[in-house]
Amino acid sequence: MEMTQKALTIAGSDCSGGAGIQADLKTFSAHGVYGMSVITAIVAENTYRVSGIMDVSPDMIDKQIRDVFEDIYPDAVKIGMLNTIETMTAVAESLKIWQPQNVVIDPVMYAKNGSPLMSLDAIETLIKVVVPLATLVTPNIPEAEEIAGMMISNIGDMKVAAMNIHEMGCQAVLIKGGHAKGDATDVFYDGHKFYQLTTSRIQTKNTHGTGCTLSSAIASNLALGYPMADAVKLAKAYVTQAIAHALPLGQGNGPTHHFHDLVQKKKGVSS
Numbered sequence: 001m002e003m004t005q006k007a008l009t010i011a012g013s014d015c016s017g018g019a020g021i022q023a024d025l026k027t028f029s030a031h032g033v034y035g036m037s038v039i040t041a042i043v044a045e046n047t048y049r050v051s052g053i054m055d056v057s058p059d060m061i062d063k064q065i066r067d068v069f070e071d072i073y074p075d076a077v078k079i080g081m082l083n084t085i086e087t088m089t090a091v092a093e094s095l096k097i098w099q100p101q102n103v104v105i106d107p108v109m110y111a112k113n114g115s116p117l118m119s120l121d122a123i124e125t126l127i128k129v130v131v132p133l134a135t136l137v138t139p140n141i142p143e144a145e146e147i148a149g150m151m152i153s154n155i156g157d158m159k160v161a162a163m164n165i166h167e168m169g170c171q172a173v174l175i176k177g178g179h180a181k182g183d184a185t186d187v188f189y190d191g192h193k194f195y196q197l198t199t200s201r202i203q204t205k206n207t208h209g210t211g212c213t214l215s216s217a218i219a220s221n222l223a224l225g226y227p228m229a230d231a232v233k234l235a236k237a238y239v240t241q242a243i244a245h246a247l248p249l250g251q252g253n254g255p256t257h258h259f260h261d262l263v264q265k266k267k268g269v270s271s
């Protein structure tokens with residue numbers, strides 16, 4: 001019988017289906033990876049607004065993580081929205097017990113429409129307690145500015161911020177360029193070498209869930225056994241296709257679209 005790769009997302013629920021847990025599970029499925037979820041918060045949101053957040057208690061987060069790991073140990077974990085200090089601490093304590101091998105952390109702070117998804121007072125805990133757990137951390141430009149404590153206006157700044165974040169104790173950093181002007185260039189730093197991943201910017205407003213899609217595609221590829229640099233390159237190709245096929249749903253930023261044909265194979269990847 002073929003082996004089944006398993007991935008876990010620890011994140012918030014987006015009831016409109018474009019981001020959070022929902023985007024992550026769709027991405028895992030498209031990659032042929034068995035998906036599991038630990039919900040950290042229930043978010044009432046859609047393509048143009050966030051109208052409410054209910055945090056799940058630390059005790060329920062612990063129980064969800066324990067029940068997953070005790071029974072179906074994941075090959076990779078993706079972490080998304082962690083709203084509060086208590087949520088971050090609960091996730092960090094549990095992961096220290098279960099020691100997953102691959103941990104991709106998308107340090108979600110805001111939704112595309114600017115609504116906050118992380119409490120302002122939690123930034124220090126994010127840096128000291130959460131970032132060091134990461135095999136890879138994937139901030140967008142505004143998130144990288146907050147974490148690294150600097151402004152980012154060009155690729156050189158992205159590289160400096162990546163090095164600063166790497167020094168906080170994670171193994172690798174990917175700064176996403178979706179919020180920049182011009183080409184969509186992401187900067188990947190593995191602690192030794194920089195890689196620039198560039199695609200033309202797709203002219204669309206339908207970009208709800210791009211960050212979630214990218215980080216869960218990376219987690220899928222790590223679960224499938226790809227080395228980190230290949231996992232990132234293949235995921236960048238996947239998110240580009242998911243944006244190219246994004247759905248014009250809702251009144252705001254429509255969601256990325258997911259299906260197996262968008263998944264890129266290793267053969268086409270240049271080193």
Ligand SMILES: Nc1ncnc2c1ncn2[C@@H]1O[C@H](COP(=O)(O)OP(=O)(O)O)[C@@H](O)[C@H]1O
Nearest residue numbers: 140176177178179184185200201202210211214
């Ligand atoms: N319009 C676009 N065209 C092509 N790629 C894009 C576009 N917008 C975002 N991306 C890519 O999507 C991924 C997610 O980036 P970003 O949108 O910055 O994340 P987030 O959703 O966390 O803000 C990155 O690989 C980025 O380069």
Ligand SMILES: Cc1ncc(COP(=O)(O)OP(=O)(O)O)c(N)n1
Nearest residue numbers: 012019020111112208209210211212
């Ligand atoms: C529940 C939840 N988690 C994360 C996000 C943010 O998703 P992201 O892909 O980073 O960006 P946008 O979808 O907001 O463009 C979210 N909105 N909801």
